[in-house]
Amino acid sequence: MASHSVHLPLITILHHSVIFLVLIKIPSCLSANDAYRNCGNLISCGKITNLGFPFWGKNRTKECGHPLMQLICEKEIGYITIKDVQYRVLEANPDSHTLKITREDYLQDFCQPKHVNTSLDTQLYVYESPYQNLTLSYGCTRSESLPTTVIPCIGEDVYSQIGSLAVVSCKTSVVVPVPLSLVEINDFTKVHQAITEGFVVRWIKECNKCESSGGVCSIEGSSQQTTCYCRDGPCPNLSPDIKTSSGTSEFIEN
Ligand SMILES: *[C@@H]1O[C@H](CO)[C@@H](O)[C@H](O)[C@H]1NC(C)=O
Ligand SMILES: *[C@@H]1O[C@H](CO)[C@@H](O)[C@H](O)[C@H]1NC(C)=O
Ligand SMILES: *[C@@H]1O[C@H](CO)[C@@H](O)[C@H](O)[C@H]1NC(C)=O
16 A cells, blocks of 8 residues: 555656646647748749748748748739739749749739839849839829820820939829830830839848758748758758858958
């Protein structure tokens, strides 16, 4: 009888510590494994194939990319949003980290764009190809000093000019990047074509070292740091945001 009174509490303690271990261990294991498994999924959508970090969307959950780099896929067309402007993704090249994009509002209706300038989030994208700014001005009062009329929209004319200086006598103006080859800015067909053919941007966030070692990148929480996950869990030495050497040691290397 005495032996029972010794063994029972021991079993109870073991029992409790197993529950304790289960509660503590499993969630952290799952999140590392989830990141590894889930962020290994790549996005395919129409002409877009195998797009991974820093994008998320479809079966890549939010932590598999940058919060502002969601790719939405609708009817086999991919869309991204940069600074409140929605773009249709015409081409994606994961190897060169480039996307060819065009403003969706201009594809829908040239006369009624969102009246928001085209500007890149410079933390995330840069222009890859040379371009020039074209300013389209809306709601203008007719005057002789106005630049060339592009298209008579219902109730108002739209004026175009190269550069990003707004026309004073117009209500709003919208700057759009167009290829350097566009010279005939008074020819509606050419202007329309130049805008809708889009422009190429390159994304900055990378995960090269991690991916080439078989890992996947994930961005979690408020730190917005990119963490590399390998099969067995985080492998911080492969994470792009973590500097393994300081600026001074880089000088020594060179
Ligand atoms: C994720 O989506 C891709 C393409 O749509 C598909 O090939 C892949 O099987 C999906 N993976 C999972 C885990 O659902
Ligand atoms: C677009 O940019 C031009 C010049 O940079 C500015 O004058 C104009 O007000 C801007 N348009 C909008 C809609 O913000
Ligand atoms: C286009 O305009 C933006 C401001 O609206 C400016 O920052 C940029 O340098 C311009 N690009 C070119 C090629 O002129």
